[in-house]
Amino acid sequence: MYQFKRITMAFCGVTLCGLCVGMLQKANLGVDPFTCFVTGIANIFSSTYSTFYLILTGILLLLVFVLRRHYIGIATIINLLFTGIAADVMHALLDVVFPHPTLVIRWGLMLIAIVFTCLAAALYFTADLGVSAYDAIALIAAYKYRLLPFKYCRIITDSICVLVGFAFDVTLGMGTVITALFMGPLTQWFKVHLAEPLLTHGRSIKTTF
Template sequence: MYRIKRIIMAFIGVTLCGFCVGMLQKANLGVDPFTCFVTGIANIFSSTYSTFYLILTGALLLLVLILRRHYIGIATIINLFFTGIAADVMHALLDTVFPHPSLAIRWSLMLVAIVFTCLAAALYFTADLGVSAYDAIALIAAYKYRLLPFKYCRIITDSVCVLVGFAFNVTLGVGTIITALFMGPLTQWFRSHLAEPILTHGQIKTVV
């Protein structure tokens, strides 16, 4: 039962993350830090995003396998196959419901997507059945090498990605800045107060 719960948490987390990507795409107020990084590197070589997404993700996977292969697992595979599908489904649905969204709707979509992306990350991190290669970097720095608490490691990796993207002509948006600064702390909050209590006791921690 414990393993089944972990698999369910991983599946929900990864799928929810995909939905949030679709919401951010529809909001069009800035991409997430890793997308910003990949786009910046692709610009250096005048290549496509998809080409360098595969190259950079492959390089990170190799690094994670060397440093802490524990983070590569079922959720990593689910991430590869379901995140894109979930994003496309959500984007298509939002295109139908909001064909020409106002600025207020775009801001609402962005903020909701950022919050639920952090919740999604907390669920599949806590399930401990593998994470994306990029997510694993901050986790390794925080929990294997204990360089800093996770929220600060995530802020650093996200900020580096944003700076690289900005240096190589990626247009930043408010969504990019918000995700770079707040995803780490908010993901850690959801892990401590919701994901971990659900996994270990089936109860959500009460915030006093």
């Protein structure tokens, strides 16, 4: 039962994250920090986003494998397989429901997406069955090397991504700034107050982060 809960949390977390990506795309008020970073690097080489997404994700996966291979697991595979599909489905659905969204609706979609992205991250972090390569970097810094609490490590990695994107002609939006500053703390809050109690339900476990 406990293992089933972990797998369910990982699947729900990754799928919810993909749905939120679709909402952010529809809101069109700024991309997430990692997308900002990848786009900036692609601009340096006058290449495409998809090409450098594969290259940079591959590099990060190799780094994670060397430093803390524990973070590569079933959720990493689910992330690769379902995030894009979930994002496309959500974007297509919103195109039907809101073909020409007002600014108020776009702001609402952005804020809802950011909050639920943090909840999604908390779910699959806590399931501890692997995370995306980018997510693993802040987790390694926080839990393996104890550099800073996770929320601050995430703010630093997100901010670096945003700065790189900005330096290489990526247009930033309010969604980018809000995500960079608040995703770490909000994810940590959801992890402590919702995801961990949901998983343990009175059972004491030792985290393997």
